[in-house]
Amino acid sequence: MTDDVLGPGQVPADHAALLGRLAGLRLLPVVVLEDAAAAVPLASALVAGGLPVAEVTFRTPAAADAIRAMADSGLTDPDGAGLLVGAGTVVTPGQVDDAVAAGARFVVSPGLSRAVVERCAEHGVLVLPGTATATEVQAALTMGLRAVKFFPAATSGGPAAIRALAAPFPQMRFVPTGGITAADVGEYLALPAVLAAGGSWMVPASAVAAGNFAEVERLTAAAVAATRTAAS
Numbered sequence: 001m002t003d004d005v006l007g008p009g010q011v012p013a014d015h016a017a018l019l020g021r022l023a024g025l026r027l028l029p030v031v032v033l034e035d036a037a038a039a040v041p042l043a044s045a046l047v048a049g050g051l052p053v054a055e056v057t058f059r060t061p062a063a064a065d066a067i068r069a070m071a072d073s074g075l076t077d078p079d080g081a082g083l084l085v086g087a088g089t090v091v092t093p094g095q096v097d098d099a100v101a102a103g104a105r106f107v108v109s110p111g112l113s114r115a116v117v118e119r120c121a122e123h124g125v126l127v128l129p130g131t132a133t134a135t136e137v138q139a140a141l142t143m144g145l146r147a148v149k150f151f152p153a154a155t156s157g158g159p160a161a162i163r164a165l166a167a168p169f170p171q172m173r174f175v176p177t178g179g180i181t182a183a184d185v186g187e188y189l190a191l192p193a194v195l196a197a198g199g200s201w202m203v204p205a206s207a208v209a210a211g212n213f214a215e216v217e218r219l220t221a222a223a224v225a226a227t228r229t230a231a232s
């Protein structure tokens with residue numbers, strides 16, 4: 001008998017490849033869409049700004065349709081790799097089913113739920129559950145996970161908390177999200193334990209509601225530029 005959902009440290013090869021792609025992108029834009037009609041124009045702006053990836057949150061009823069539209073959009077990065085579309089704010093196994101059926105390649109949760117992690121394992125889809133404490137990171141490790149979201153990052157101690165958690169859990173990689181800005185994302189990305197940083201600052205609700213995708217593209221390009229500055 002084991003508690004592990006995936007087997008101890010068994011990260012499937014396609015998950016490792018996906019995590020590698022996220023690590024290369026460095027940023028995970030968190031998207032809230034009220035209307036699935038905005039999905040493709042928004043994704044096009046992200047791609048044009050240099051981020052061919054989106055986490056579409058199940059905070060709105062439009063989420064599954066928006067994921068489907070993005071997954072079927074044919075959008076690619078400059079190397080021809082398809083837009084990487086995932087689902088966020090997934091809190092129930094039923095939402096995992098809906099997200100996967102719509103074409104989500106990864107699932108993000110605000111917290112750590114065994115039921116959600118198990119359903120993701122059944123579908124073979126990568127899951128990044130939210131953790132903010134040593135107990136939660138340890139539980140995620142026990143479930144066989146090697147990457148988690150760190151949420152809400154800013155109010156849970158920021159980069160210093162991740163540095164402290166990474167010491168006893170060197171196998172774990174973190175995707176901090178929640179309260180991160182263009183001004184401080186570099187501090188997170190400088191940590192070896194940080195795979196990528198998530199956030200919504202490059203997709204402000206006001207710009208999306210106004211259909212101002214040029215603004216999304218501008219903010220996305222600025223966010224990508226900030227990661228390059230952080231790396232140099």
Ligand SMILES: O=C(O)C(=O)C[C@H](O)[C@H](O)COP(=O)(O)O
Pocket residue numbers: 030057088089090108109110111130151177178179180198199200201
């Ligand atoms: O856990 C989920 O699935 C969420 O939807 C939480 C979001 O990732 C954050 O709320 C984004 O944080 P901000 O960048 O501060 O807007």
